[in-house]
Amino acid sequence: MTLLSRGMAGLAAGIVSVMLLGGAALAEDKFSAVYVMSDNLGDMGFNDNAKTGFDRAAKDGVKVKLLQASPTDPQLWRQNLEAVSNSGDWSVIFTGPNMHDNLAAVAPQHPEQKYVFFDDELALPNVLSVKYAQNEGSYLAGVLAAIAATDKTDFPLSSGEPKIAVVAGMDLPVIQDFILGFKQGAATIAPDVQVQVIFIGNFNDAQKAYDLTKTAIENGANVVYNVAGPAGLGILKGAADSNKYAIGVDSDQNGLHPKNVIASMTKQIGNSIYDSIEQIRAGKAEFGKLKIYGLANEGVGLIYNDALVPAAVKAKVDEAKAKVVDGQLKVDTAFK
DSSP, rough: OOOOTTTTOOOOOOOOOOOOOTTTTGGGGEEEEEEOOOOOOOOHHHHHHHHHHHHHHHHOEEEEEEEOOOOTHHHHHHHHHHHHHHHOOSSSSEEEETOHHHHHHHHOTTTEEEEEEBBBBBOOTTEEEEOOOOOHHHHHHHHHHHHHHHHHHTTSSSOOEEEEEEEEEEOOHHHHHHHHHHHHHHHHOTOOEEEEEOOOSSSOHHHHHHHHHHHHTTTTTSSEEEEEEGHHHHHHHHHHTTOOEEEEEEEGGGGSSSTTTEEEEEEEEEHHHHHHHHHHHOOOTTSSSSSETTTTTTTTEEEOOTTSSHHHHHHHHHHHHHHHHSSSOOOOOOOO
């Protein structure tokens, strides 16, 4: 889940454009978007999913740049954000996880610069915040996990006991949002379900994630939910090496271990990025506000491994989804 950041060397000069908050769209050949990262590409999850949105925009003629950075070098994250903000070269600057304090410090210094802050929220007039209802997607993951743990006929690697686990990166509000939804979904299938919750302490130590996953399975978990970003590759491998089931996250990770990953809870990050660019170009983006992508607008969802999940099981999960979408069921959340 990597590439080293090249820093700011060679940052191409863009065409400075003036964008009015609800005004006319920028000319297509002048629009530019840069993503200031706190991590690298190659995670087969969150970051690679985000890249798909910028790739789509580039095909539409948008000038794009992704500034990778070592996840252990927060000083570089700040430097990159300040550099692109000071340059005046970018129509919109995107940033995401781990960048809250940096953006809170830099964005007010550049009131004419537009920012999109995804997977987090910052109430500033020049920032469009984008969040995802990961609790709703995780609810479906919990439903599927509990079914898989207790149904030995359709899921022969399970013991039949209602024992599952979440291996997560860090104990943060957004991660608790995953966990709450997952637990709630599992409990609708098996009220006596036992959910182990284990934190790695970071989002990059795949070996530690692997070891903790093996421990969770030794303690009885039949299904392990990956909520660990780049470290999650270790979770999926740990489940596969233990011959148990796993559920991927952020991107479709089913093909990484096709005999063990039964589904992936996707956050459609790339789609939200592309959508945000399109709204900004059309002068319709609501800066200063928060936009949420959930089950109802396909911002999150569950991608099944068709080879492992029978149609009848999919139907059960889809019934649960319908109850959330039409408002019959409210999923627990870590946010107010």
